[in-house]
Amino acid sequence: MMRVRNSGVKTKTIWAVGLLSAIALVGCSGAPSNLAQNETAMSDLDVAASGETASVAREAAPASPVATSNFQSRPQLIKQATLQLEMADVDAAIASVSTILAQHQGDLLQLSDAGTVDDQPRQVTLQLRVPQTNLEAALTALKQLGEVNHQAITAADVSDQLVDLQARVRNLRKSEESLLAIMERSGSIAEVLEVSRELSTIREAIERNDAQLQSLQNQVAYSTINLTLVSDQMAAPSTSPIGETLSQTWDTASGAMQTMSVGLLQLLLWLLAFSPYIGILVLSGWLGRRYWQQRRSLQPPTH
Secondary structure, eight states: OHHHHHHHHHHHHHHHHHHHHHHHHHHHTTOHHHHHHHHHHHHHHHHHHHHHHHHHHHHHSOSHHHHHHHHHTSOOEEEEEEEEEEESOHHHHHHHHHHHHHHTTOEEEEEEEOOOBTTBEEEEEEEEEEEGGGHHHHHHHHHTTSEEEEEEEEEEEOHHHHHHHHHHHHHHHHHHHHHHHHHHTOOSHHHHHHHHHHHHHHHHHHHHHHHHHHHHHHHHHEEEEEEEEEEEEEOOOOOOOHHHHHHHHHHHHHHHHHHHHHHHHHHHHHHHHTHHHHHHHHHHHHHHHHHHHHHHHHSOOOO
16 A cells, blocks of 8 residues: 555656656746746735735724715814794794704704883894704794704814824824834833833823814814894883882882881980090080180270
8 A cells, every 4th residue: 555655746746846847847947828827826925915905904994084084085074053043922933943944953052032122123033953963944944943044064174184183193092002013011119110201292192182083073074053042023111010110119218217217216216325425525625715714804905
């Protein structure tokens, strides 16, 4: 059995050597077609390998770079709208605003109602927030609530700021990874403490820039509407009947009399408390006056 196997191995070896020799002879004879085929095969292998590598990279890479490229392909705008409407029933308009916000996935951020003022129309201010994709539809629905007195839309392009913040965050995260690798190869305690302080600074910068990035992205995703609702009816001046006016006058007079009575009682109490000093002053004045009169009576009359 061993001889049969050895003879089989020898036969395969001879065939392999012969095949290699034939390939070498063909290559030396300068057959360009085989060379081109070999190069084509190698290029196919490179393309396949690169395709596999790209597919693996796409699977391993997170979805954020793709989203970032799409995110940066169009201008990133922060939009704000101002709208002033005039209508007869402000309360009904406020209820309709709540319905419109629910339909367009919006939120009410602020409401200010000063109430009715004499000779002034009622005015209510609201601050709304809606997704930027629903801004136009929300404004169209709000305009149906009354007559438009004023409207405006402003937009600020923050594309460069977003790109800058994204680059900062990426670079800071790479620095964080490098510092973590250095800490794994830690040496002396002083070096570890120095790397730890630097790592804390890097992480603080990451959190700060990441917060700014998220704030800008949130402002881009949601638009603000400053809405003012004005009543078209003037507030009627308040008129008090005669009885109410007289009652208010009596109350005012009674209060003034009570205040004056209390003031007089307080003055009497002060005088009573300082009566010894007042008596001494009065007595001193009387004695001085009497002494002066006696002295004048002793002087001879002048002609």
